[in-house]
Amino acid sequence: MKRTTSRRIETVIRVIVLTFYGLLVVLPIYWMVITSFKTNPEIVNTQHITYFPETFTLENYQSLFRMLSYSTYLKNSIIVTLVSAIVIVFLSILGGYGLARFKFKGKGGVLIFFMLTQMIPCILVIIPLYIVFSKMGLINTRIALFIYYVITNCPFCVVTMRSFFERIPYELEEAAYVDGCGRLETLWRVVLPVMFSGIVAVFVFAFIGAWNELIAGTIFLNTPDMWTIPVGLKSLIGKYSVQWGALMAGGVLALLPTAIMFMFVQRYVVEGMTAGAVKG
Amino acid sequence: MSKRANDEKRAMGALSRRRKNMPYYFMLPVLLPLVLLFGYPLIKSCIIAFQNYKLGNPDIYFNDFENFRKLFADRDFFLILKNSLIYVIGSVAGQFFLGLGLALALKKKFPGRGIYQSIVFLPWAFSAFVVGLLFRWSFNGEYGVVNDLLLKLNIVEKGPAWLGTPGLSLLVVTIAMIWIGIPFFGIMILAALQSIPNDVFEAADIDGCGIFRKFFSITVPYIKPTIIITILLRTIWIFNSFDLIIIMTEGGPANYSQTLPSYIYTKAFSAYDFGLAGAFGLMLMLILGMYAVVFLKISNYEEAGDF
Numbered sequence: 142m143k144r145t146t147s148r149r150i151e152t153v154i155r156v157i158v159l160t161f162y163g164l165l166v167v168l169p170i171y172w173m174v175i176t177s178f179k180t181n182p183e184i185v186n187t188q189h190i191t192y193f194p195e196t197f198t199l200e201n202y203q204s205l206f207r208m209l210s211y212s213t214y215l216k217n218s219i220i221v222t223l224v225s226a227i228v229i230v231f232l233s234i235l236g237g238y239g240l241a242r243f244k245f246k247g248k249g250g251v252l253i254f255f256m257l258t259q260m261i262p263c264i265l266v267i268i269p270l271y272i273v274f275s276k277m278g279l280i281n282t283r284i285a286l287f288i289y290y291v292i293t294n295c296p297f298c299v300v301t302m303r304s305f306f307e308r309i310p311y312e313l314e315e316a317a318y319v320d321g322c323g324r325l326e327t328l329w330r331v332v333l334p335v336m337f338s339g340i341v342a343v344f345v346f347a348f349i350g351a352w353n354e355l356i357a358g359t360i361f362l363n364t365p366d367m368w369t370i371p372v373g374l375k376s377l378i379g380k381y382s383v384q385w386g387a388l389m390a391g392g393v394l395a396l397l398p399t400a401i402m403f404m405f406v407q408r409y410v411v412e413g414m415t416a417g418a419v420k421g
Numbered sequence: 422m423s424k425r426a427n428d429e430k431r432a433m434g435a436l437s438r439r440r441k442n443m444p445y446y447f448m449l450p451v452l453l454p455l456v457l458l459f460g461y462p463l464i465k466s467c468i469i470a471f472q473n474y475k476l477g478n479p480d481i482y483f484n485d486f487e488n489f490r491k492l493f494a495d496r497d498f499f500l501i502l503k504n505s506l507i508y509v510i511g512s513v514a515g516q517f518f519l520g521l522g523l524a525l526a527l528k529k530k531f532p533g534r535g536i537y538q539s540i541v542f543l544p545w546a547f548s549a550f551v552v553g554l555l556f557r558w559s560f561n562g563e564y565g566v567v568n569d570l571l572l573k574l575n576i577v578e579k580g581p582a583w584l585g586t587p588g589l590s591l592l593v594v595t596i597a598m599i600w601i602g603i604p605f606f607g608i609m610i611l612a613a614l615q616s617i618p619n620d621v622f623e624a625a626d627i628d629g630c631g632i633f634r635k636f637f638s639i640t641v642p643y644i645k646p647t648i649i650i651t652i653l654l655r656t657i658w659i660f661n662s663f664d665l666i667i668i669m670t671e672g673g674p675a676n677y678s679q680t681l682p683s684y685i686y687t688k689a690f691s692a693y694d695f696g697l698a699g700a701f702g703l704m705l706m707l708i709l710g711m712y713a714v715v716f717l718k719i720s721n722y723e724e725a726g727d728f
Contacts, residue, residue, distance in 0.1 A: 158526040159537065162519075162603075166541050169600065172566055173555045190569040232451045239447030248444075251452065258459050259654065260709040262661050264685045265702040268469070268695050269462035292458045297654075299451055324443065345546075353548030355664045360690065371550045375668075378554075385558050392551040403546035407539040414612035 177201050177390040184386050201386035202394075208387065211394070213366060214373040221283050221369060222351040225290040229298050229347035230340060232291070237302025238328060242311075255296040263293070267360055274361065285361040286369070290351040298343045301414075305339030306332070338409035345406050349399050370395045470699035477693070488700035497676045497684075505680040508595055509660050515599035517652060520606020527607070528614045545604035553668030556597035560584060587677035590670045594678050597665055606651060613647035614640065649720045656716075657709055681705045 176184060178201070179194045205211065240248065270289065271280070279285045309332060317327040333340065355371040362368055365376075374391045377384060403410075473484045492498060527538060544552065560567050560583040568580025584590045617640065625635050641648075663683035666672060672679030672687065679687075682705060689698035 155526055155529070155531075158522060162523050162526065162541050163537065165600070165603075166543060169552075169555055169559060170543070172559055173551075176558065185564055187563050190564065190566060192566075235447045236451035239444050239451075243444035243447070245444035245448075251448065254452075254456070256713070258455065259657050260661075260706055260713065261459060261463060262682055262685065262702045262705045264682065264689055264698060265466040265706065266459065266462045268689055268698060268702075269465035270458070272465070272695075273461075288458065292455055295451060295455060349546050353550065355548070355550045356667075356686070371548060374554075375550070378668075385561075385564070388554055389558065392554050395551050396547055399546040399548075400543055403543060404539040407542055408535060411538065411542075411608055411612060414608055 173389050173392055176385060177393050179386060181384075181386050201390040204384070205387045205390045205394075208377065209373050209391070210365065211370075211373070211391075214368050214370045217283065217367060218352060218369040221286050221290065222348055224283075225287050225294070225351045226344055226347040228287075228291055229294050230344050232295055233298040233302040233343050233347075234328075234333070234340070236295075236299035237306050238332070240299070240303040241306035242314075252300070255300055258292075258296045263356065266293070267357055271360060280361060281363050281367050283367070286354075286357060289357045289361065290347075290354065294347050294350045298347055301346065302339060302343050305336050305342075309336060338412045341406050341409040342412075342414065345403065345410060348402070352399055466699045466702055469695050470703050472696050474696040474699070475692075475694055484696070488696045491697055492700050492704065497679070500676060501679050501681055501684050504591055504676075504678060505660065505682075508591060508598070508678075508680050509656060511595040512598040512602065512659050513652060513656050515595070516602035516606050516655065517648075519599065519603045521610055523603060523607040524610035524614055527611050542604040542608060544601050545608070547601060549598075549601060549662065549665045550668055552597055552601050553665045556593060556600070557584060557669045560593045584670050584678075585674050587674060590674060590678040594666055594669050597669065598659060601665075602655065602659070605655065609647055609651045610644060613644040617643045649717075653713060653716055656712065660705070660709055660712075681708075 175192075175194055178197050178199070179191070180196050180198050180200065183191060183195055239245075240251070267289070270285070274280050274285045279288075313331060313335070314327050317331045322330070353371065354369075355375065358369050358372040359375060362372055365373070368376075370391075374388065374395060377388055377391065470488055471483050471485065472481055473487065474481055523541060527534065527541075559565055562568065562580060562582035562585065565580070565583070567583070568577075571577045571580055581589060583593050621639055621643075622635060625639060630638070660680075661682055663680060663686055666678060666680060666683040667686065670678040672683050676684070681701065685698045685701040685705070688694055688701065
């Protein structure tokens with residue numbers, strides 16, 4: 142009897158807590174989305190702030206497309222992000238496998254080095270790279286951003302991938318070696334297929350990291366035809382007038398790709414991290 | 422020694438050499454670019470920090486500790502340092518406790534957990550840039566929804582200009598940072614929770630342990646490594662991040678929400694004083710390095726760097 146009441150209380154508390162977190166996340170997003178569908182006079186009406194658009198309009202989206210060449214930014218963002226993420230996944234597989242399966246001289250040093258890279262303020266990396274890139278004529282190219290995204294996202298992804306590899310029993314590989322397969326062949330045919338969720342997780346980390354990056358983008362790119370989405374949107378923020386409707390519309394569009402992607406693969410990310418969490 | 426034995430020995434030697442080199446074949450493609458592209462900038466930054474390096478300046482020379490003198494002579498340096506600490510500690514603490522709560526609430530299965538998870542973890546996928554815009558808009562003094570709600574609930578007489586008031590602007594930036602970071606802690610801690618074997622809890626149930634006893638004696642020790650490493654990483658990331666600040670306040674009003682990295686950014690790319698920016702950057706790195714060492718010592722974490 143006592144057990145069921147305490148269980149009921151537990152359930153009630155859990156529902157309250159879950160509702161709290163749900164609202165915490167949903168309300169700001171809701172606010173952004175409905176602002177993007179309001180007319181401008183409604184947005185800046187101090188007397189009467191509406192919690193649902195009185196007149197539903199797409200004019201913010203239209204003016205966004207008028208002011209910015211959004212499709213160009215989208216194209217730039219997709220190219221840089223996708224290529225970076227693919228390369229990062231590839232490097233993470235190599236590095237993660239190397240760290241998980243071998244003991245070698247300097248392994249501890251490698252891990253400390255990865256940790257150190259996280260401590261370097263990004264400006265200390267960006268400034269010298271900026272100087273070098275301008276000498277090499279790489280400023281205002283996608284290569285500059287690509288290089289920057291790969292090196293900044295790699296350490297975390299490699300170490301994450303390593304913990305995914307560690308979860309896979311070595312016996313699985315041994316069987317393949319007995320059958321005469323080489324390292325790479327085994328990695329490709331035996332190991333990678335069973336760690337799909339880990340690969341997806343790392344790809345998503347890398348993709349999100351590059352897609353959302355703003356600072357290096359504003360520094361390395363200087364003509365609108367090369368801008369990525371965050372850089373393009375930033376140009377909308379004037380010093381004196383801020384077009385909130387258009388900005389919120391731009392925000393919704395900028396978040397949409399990663400949000401959809403994340404919703405689909407969220408399961409794999411948690412699954413993958415559960416595997417990695419054993420090691421910490 | 423027969424020829425055959427010799428051949429065998431040579432073959433073995435080649436094989437073991439190959440085996441010995443094997444890890445480096447895997448590591449080099451990753452390490453080489455990283456060492457080069459982090460190492461060179463770092464060395465260059467150290468040099469620049471002691472030079473009068475300005476972009477386009479034709480006459481660059483070493484100016485001893487001039488940049489560092491300028492740094493400490495900066496009127497706002499200690500204000501900025503204080504802001505950084507408040508911002509980092511506030512954000513990490515907020516993210517950690519809220520993330521822990523979320524993870525605990527998600528631990529047990531319930532119908533619709535998958536969909537629920539993909540919604541509450543969403544901010545992870547969001548850019549600091551857009552979140553910054555969103556919070557800047559929500560906390561707008563005139564048209565903001567936050568002030569409207571506070572007025573309607575009769576909590577305030579007149580809504581403050583959040584982002585234009587010293588103290589409040591840093592608070593709003595911190596709130597935004599907490600909001601983005603809850604999912605990171607949530608996912609990491611949830612993952613750690615799910616890896617605790619269930620029979621440990623069953624045994625505790627049989628022994629008649631209460632919820633709190635179970636939490637502090639079983640859950641916490643099990644997820645401690647995850648907690649340590651996530652807090653360490655997150656602290657470093659937040660300390661180094663400044664896009665949120667640039668978007669929301671640009672450090673204003675009058676540097677009251679300026680943190681070290683955002684200040685460095687402003688110094689570097691408005692005045693193009695790379696020398697001074699380098700000096701500030703080294704300062705920041707020094708603080709982070711000391712923090713990491715002390716933190717790992719205090720928390721008794723043996724596997725330094727194993728994140």
